[in-house]
Structures are given as structure tokens and as C-alpha cells.
Amino acid sequence: MSPAVEVRIARLDDRLAEPLVRELTHEYVTRYGPGGHTEMARYTPEEFAPPGGLLLLLLEHGEPVAGGAYRRHTDPGTAEVKRMWTHSAHRRRGLARRVLTELEQAAAAEGHRRIFLTTGSRQPEARQLYMAAGYTPLFDLDAPPGALHPLPFEKHLTDRRPAAPDPREALAP
Template identity: 35%
Template sequence: MPEPQISIAPEDPRQPELRRLIALSDAYMQALYPAESNHLIDVDTLAAPGAVFLVARRDGEALGSIAFRIIAPDHAEMKRMFVRSEARGFGLGRRLLHALEDVARRQGIDRISLETGIRQPEAIGLYRASGYRDCPPFGSYAADPLSLFMTKRLRS
């Protein structure tokens, strides 16, 4: 029997199944960090014009997500990178990240920045291996000992 295919495509995050996926992401982050160090954005922000929310599915089931929102001309912030626990360890995060970068390039975005927590070594390793470099806080972020800020130029 053939291996089930993974699809990654933009979707509306307000769908009930995707709200549940986002709730799982929230619970995961809330278990790792205090409220003041969690920089979660809500579903309406993820569905706003200019935002992109990608979902990875296998056999119709949502396994993970990643998003970006525009924060300045040609500059986007990555948000909501999440893979369900049972789907981790198979390269799905890398596939989501690459899919998001491809969408950003097609939209003319030159740089993606992100904030992640220091208690997520797998995510940090993925970002660094994918060319993201440490940077100072950007946008409205303030320095936080539990946060790491990273950025990547998509065009040379």
C-alpha cells in the first residue's frame, strides 16, 4: 500500500479543526513559558488580510501549521509553527518552513523574522539549519530572557 501523502496548503484558521490545532499549540506553549513570555496571536489575526496560514495534512487530517504576517514592507514575521506530537520527528516542520518561505518569496517578501522560546531546542535547531540567524528583538518585542529572535533574508 502506498505511503500516505502529505499536502501543505493555505487554509482559513477559523475552521473548527484548525482552531483545535491552534489550541493544542497554545497548551504546549503555556506549559513551557509564563504568560508574559508567550507571544501568541489569535485566529482572527491569522485570518487577516496579508496573513498566510499553511496547514500540513495527511489523509485529510491536520498534523501541523505555520503562518506569517506582514510587519513591514517586504518583511514578515513567522508565527504558529506547530506539529502535533505524534507527527514529530519525520521532517514535517522542515517541510512547513520551506513551504512558508516559498509562499513568502512568491509574495515578494525579502525577510522573515521570528521569536521562539529558548526551551524549544528542536525548533531552534531547525531554524538555524535553515539559515536563520540570531537578531535583536524586532517590531514591538522587548528583550526577554526566555525568547530568542531570529531572521533570514530570502533574497540575496
Template identity: 35%
Template sequence: MDSSLVERVRRFNRTVTQRIGALDDAYLARGRPLGQCRVLWEVGDGGSEVRALRARLDLDSGYLSRLLAALRADGLVEVTAADDGRVRTVRLTPAGAAERDELDRRSDDLATDILTPLDEAQRGRLVAAMGEVERLLVASMVRVAETDPQAPEARACVAAYVAELAARFDTGFDPSRSIPADGALLLVATLHTEPVGCAALRVHDSWAAVKRMWVAPSVRGLGLGRRLLAELEATARARGVGTLRLETNRALTEAIALYRSAGYREVPAFNDEPYAHHWFTKEL
């Protein structure tokens, strides 16, 4: 990694944490640190399962327990457990809801304070830059790993893939009629433990087929499809594969554009996939 890039990220982090008051032990002058304030906001009006809260905030279970204990001691949240004790739910008390509303008001004031010194053009630039930074930070939080195809997150991705193809293809999609991906290596992308994408590689000696490429609508535009494809290519190279092949349907225009931009060359049909209109290959 380029050390100058690392230093620029660190400098940005220092500026942001100072400007938003994250260094204060009493965030927004409310007598508690930022971590506790964020948990109050994230719990929301309807409450939250503790494990879901931990996943959304990417927090260590011990640290989250300490945050919740401090909020309970202040009378701001209550934590209840199901009969089996495995599922715990946290909810705001009336005092917690009032505190969350006050934090919202003060957060609006802080945002206004950041924008006020800037002219109209600068405000637009700042907000646009913040949006771009947010998208890229979300992209950086996505994790990609080889996953057992029978794991719940893998099955969820494949089910979503099948459902989307059924909705988008002119003739619908019946996976029993399609060339199977049995025995394929499966990569699954997760964001806050939620599955948001997958891609499979079925190896045939010196060549391999790319299968099951899918990205959740909620994270499209973050470059995840390209990242999954690159990870499949790296995996194929590591296994001595020299050629990748894939087929796709004409309705998947975004996928077709991705394959072409990634160096895949359209070729005549090399299989009898009933749902395919385009066939591609790439030499690694």
C-alpha cells in the first residue's frame, strides 16, 4: 500500500474526528461519549435485537455490553431476554427517547455549524464529497470470503439471484433448466454480516466457468461486482486456470457492460445454456 495514501487517510480521520466532536468525552455536551450516543440513535423507536445492533455497528460484544450497561444505569434503555435467553432485545425508555430527540436536535445544530461558514458553492461541494466518501467507506466495509454453498448466507444469495433472474428474464428463470453450478467454489460478500453478493467458479482442468454473479440492489454502484469478478480471476490463477468462460442473458445489461470493460471477449456459443444470449471468454 502506498504510504502517502495511508497518511492522507489518517489526516482525514484526524480532521473529521476533531470537527464533529468525537474527541470529547461529553459528545454534544450531553455528558456521555459518542459511542453511547450512537447506540441510542441506532436502537431507534422500535428497539433492536442486541446481536443485530452489534452487527450494524461492527462492535465487539464485550464493548457493546459495556455501552448498554452504562445506558441502563442512566435509565435510558432496557434490555430484555427471550425465554431461552439467546435473543436479547434493547429498547429506549421514555427518558432514552427524549435523550435521543435532544441528540437529534443538537446533531442538526452541529451540521448547521459546519455548513454556515461556507458559501453556497462550498456547501454543495462538501455535501457531494461527503456522499462520495460515504459510498466508498461502505464499499470498504464489504468482506468477501469463500463460503460453504450450504451456509445460510450462501443460500440466501443464491435464492436472491434466482428470484432476480426470474423477474428480469423475458421467459422467467427455472434453475432446473439451467446448467448447474454443482461443485463450484462460491464467494460471498457480506456487509455488517448481511449477505450482499456472490460469485462462483466451476473449474474444468485448464479453464473455469464464472457462475452465480449477483450483487444486492442496496450496494450496487459500489464496484462490488467488479471486485467479485477480480477475486474469481485471482482464485482461478492461483489454481492454474488459464481461461475463464461465462454466458449471460441479454436482459443483464449491467453485467454485460462489466464483462466487456473487464477484458472479456464475446465469442460464439460454447454451450447450450437455454437462458444465454451472449458468451464471453478471457485469457488470464
């Protein structure tokens, strides 16, 4: 049986987020060259902090194993997912899907009606994740691999807040 996974809200500049930043930067630089550093420095930690954003980490035994964030997008009612990451030793366990689901639920609870995100053409596993999670590609799926960069996706969110209890149930014996 695998250990319990704890969901924790953090800041991008928190000590707990350091493995996310370090490994994600390495991943971007490995796949895209020096521009990976530019991408990781593009947004301030405040953009991923409430009230406009959120950074979530999944922890096992107090250590981060996956994470992701969203920030307020320029379109009203839209959250933009960024910084999706799963520790290299913990991939293929469904953790990225869990992070994405947690971010969608949090964004919907904050009143966002849509999620927008981009991934790179050199991240086929991310492309597969977003397609499997119900995201609509906003690019030509028939374009040759690597011809497009970035690859934008969107997903319209439904109201995921729990329904109010039926008052008649309170009267039942």
C-alpha cells in the first residue's frame, strides 16, 4: 500500500517548493535550452499566491512529490495553469493528474469558469495528460511533431462545489 499523499498550499518561494523549482528548471533547460531559465523566471511568486493564484504541492512523508500552480489569466474568469511537476522518482503514479484535478477544483471554487494552459512541443507526456483530462487543444493536432510551440489547451469548468443538502432529508426519520 502506498503512503498517504497530503495536499499542501505553498508559495513558489517556500522551502518546500524548492525541489519543484529546481527539477522543473532542469527539465525545461534539458528540453528547450537556456530559454528554460527565462520561462522559470517569467512570473513572480506573488502571481501564484492567493487571491489571484494558487500553488499546490503533494507531499509524501513531508516531502514534495508533485505540484502545480495557477495564476490569474488576462481573460476574466480564467485561471492559467503553470508549473506542473512530478518528481522524477515518482512519475507514472497518477500524481500529475491528481494535481491537475486539485487545481481545477480550487479554481472553480474561486469562481473561475475556464482553465487555460500551454505546454511545449517537447513534452509529449504533458500533451497526453491534458488530452486525457478533457482539455481541448487550441492548435492543429495534425501538425508535425515539434512544428508548433507552445501548445495551448483549455477546459471549461463546471461548478464543482458540493450541492446544498436537501432540507427534506433532515426531516426524514
